[in-house]
Amino acid sequence: MTDLAWTRRSLPVNLLIAWLVGLAPLAVLVGIDFAHSPPPDIATFFFATQDGPFLAILSIFMIGLCAPWPILRPAGAARLNTFFARRSALFVGEIAVMVACIAYAGWFYVYQQYPLSMDEYCATFDARIFVHGTARAIISPQWRPLASALQPIFIVIAPDHGSWASTYLPMNALARAGFLLLGDQALAGPAWAALSIIMVYAVARRFWPQRRDAAIVCVGLLASSSQFLVAAMSAYAMPAHLALNLVWLWFFLRRTPFSQGASALTAFAASGLHELVFHPLFAAPFIAAAWLEPLLQKADEESASNARRLGRFRSALSSTAWRVAAFQTAVFAAVCLFWVLYKGMVAHAYGDSQGGGVAHETSGFLQQAVALIAHPDPWANSHMTFNLARLVAWQNPATLGLAFFGVRYALRSSNLAFAALFVGVCLTTIAMYVLLPFQGHGWGYRYLHGLLGSLCLLAGLGWVNLVKPGEPGRAWFAIAVSLAFSLFVIMPMHALQVSRFISPYARAHAALLRAPQGVVMIDPSHLWYAQDLVRNDPWLRQAPRFLDLRSLDPADIRQLCAKGPVGFFGHVDGEKFGILPASDGTNVGEKVRLMKSLHCGEPIYPVHGWAVAALDGADS
Numbered sequence: 001m002t003d004l005a006w007t008r009r010s011l012p013v014n015l016l017i018a019w020l021v022g023l024a025p026l027a028v029l030v031g032i033d034f035a036h037s038p039p040p041d042i043a044t045f046f047f048a049t050q051d052g053p054f055l056a057i058l059s060i061f062m063i064g065l066c067a068p069w070p071i072l073r074p075a076g077a078a079r080l081n082t083f084f085a086r087r088s089a090l091f092v093g094e095i096a097v098m099v100a101c102i103a104y105a106g107w108f109y110v111y112q113q114y115p116l117s118m119d120e121y122c123a124t125f126d127a128r129i130f131v132h133g134t135a136r137a138i139i140s141p142q143w144r145p146l147a148s149a150l151q152p153i154f155i156v157i158a159p160d161h162g163s164w165a166s167t168y169l170p171m172n173a174l175a176r177a178g179f180l181l182l183g184d185q186a187l188a189g190p191a192w193a194a195l196s197i198i199m200v201y202a203v204a205r206r207f208w209p210q211r212r213d214a215a216i217v218c219v220g221l222l223a224s225s226s227q228f229l230v231a232a233m234s235a236y237a238m239p240a241h242l243a244l245n246l247v248w249l250w251f252f253l254r255r256t257p258f259s260q261g262a263s264a265l266t267a268f269a270a271s272g273l274h275e276l277v278f279h280p281l282f283a284a285p286f287i288a289a290a291w292l293e294p295l296l297q298k299a300d301e302e303s304a305s306n307a308r309r310l311g312r313f314r315s316a317l318s319s320t321a322w323r324v325a326a327f328q329t330a331v332f333a334a335v336c337l338f339w340v341l342y343k344g345m346v347a348h349a350y351g352d353s354q355g356g357g358v359a360h361e362t363s364g365f366l367q368q369a370v371a372l373i374a375h376p377d378p379w380a381n382s383h384m385t386f387n388l389a390r391l392v393a394w395q396n397p398a399t400l401g402l403a404f405f406g407v408r409y410a411l412r413s414s415n416l417a418f419a420a421l422f423v424g425v426c427l428t429t430i431a432m433y434v435l436l437p438f439q440g441h442g443w444g445y446r447y448l449h450g451l452l453g454s455l456c457l458l459a460g461l462g463w464v465n466l467v468k469p470g471e472p473g474r475a476w477f478a479i480a481v482s483l484a485f486s487l488f489v490i491m492p493m494h495a496l497q498v499s500r501f502i503s504p505y506a507r508a509h510a511a512l513l514r515a516p517q518g519v520v521m522i523d524p525s526h527l528w529y530a531q532d533l534v535r536n537d538p539w540l541r542q543a544p545r546f547l548d549l550r551s552l553d554p555a556d557i558r559q560l561c562a563k564g565p566v567g568f569f570g571h572v573d574g575e576k577f578g579i580l581p582a583s584d585g586t587n588v589g590e591k592v593r594l595m596k597s598l599h600c601g602e603p604i605y606p607v608h609g610w611a612v613a614a615l616d617g618a619d620s
Contacts, residue, residue: 010474019397054494106495114506124235138162147161158350189239193228199250204457240273241278253417282424394443409462425448428450515604516567522570525549566601567603
């Protein structure tokens, strides 16, 4: 089908076609997954309770969008384009401020000031450490023998149990520490989201200097994404990945020495946010395009129409492309090596003789990657299918439709940067399929969150090719209705789902913090993600201290029970707060019976018989 045939159709019809083309194979894969009985994990739960119903709702919306609704008249479209020409930058700034306000309010009213996942908690944990000017928190000597029970997952503990910090790279936590010094580290997510709005506009303006409408469409699609807004309420590193990816791209495209230096600094920060893999996978296709640019330039210049289409974006590339490519390749080689060695350098700084040298750290990094590849997730296909379904369900429905056409034009365009946007999305998806197909907690598909800007820019490319400048009618109507539907229907429903999912854990955590005992033992073995309730101050200065019962041996239990009142939190307590029952296969019956024989395990709140019932339930 020719491009003209596509553009003759109204935009709503094109969006519906793209939606059905994209959704059909996803529906087939979901059907295959359920035919093979996927494990009853959080990915299956989210699809059944959230994403499946939302995909059905979005499909009905896309069909309804094609109805003969009243449309914007030519005079209205002309006024709209005039407004964008005069006030687009100010308008985008206002959107950025509104996005930041929504995200910050959501931290209180949707997220309930509770970092749900351990990824989020570790960012807040490290931020409190960095505020004190150190990379690790020193553990008090009396608590060192119990360090593994005090913080069971995602925390690296020194061999002598003298210090600890999270397993993640530091830049996200460092940014949060900066906002903590300003008054509230929860401001970090809203700030990254606001920066993302500004930068997606700036990059779009660089791609299409004569099409402000395309830049506004990119901004609107990003700002109306439920995944984008909810992630900004959280402590995840993903909002920072998105913002810094766009900042890096804007600097990279400018090709001046100053911009290239700034992009190098951005690459350093973005690669060290929490996991090394994400930013290099985003940047690699653009660097590869810079290597290829001079080779393709001669062929491009043979076509006058291609030269006009490239515009000023390509004018600065020819003489500097290889130098930029060589510089950026060297930068990323150095950046990746630094962050691979970072944990070993911190270990040496704290006297950890097992930190190893360059060869040790590099081989350890490679061994971890090889282990993940050699022992793949047996349910990788199922998990990735649900991840992609979750990605689609948490976006503005117009984004995926326009991006579908954007990819089509990107692969045929002489501007290699457009193809690089798509290749970055593919590389990250493939890498996550191989390395970590199960995302666990997440609103939308968070491992592709840093690529939301790429999806919106590809959608902008689809808009540029499907909608003529100043075109009235159904194009603007479709975008306006899709934005309104996403912001005022889909986003509130998603926010309610997030709040309901977080609420049992937030209320349980609040009750644990009010426990009168100095120590509380938590048995998470029969509760869903209850191990995440084991959260302690980095310096263990705040009481009560929480310990994972599974990590304690009988001698530890006797010693703790002999020192004073000990609280207990088990599955009976958790289920009363609404935490779903589950089992990790751990048998703590002997430990529970030991606690009962020692008359240990008091209620964490003054409710008669609750702790006894909890102990009896755990024993059984």
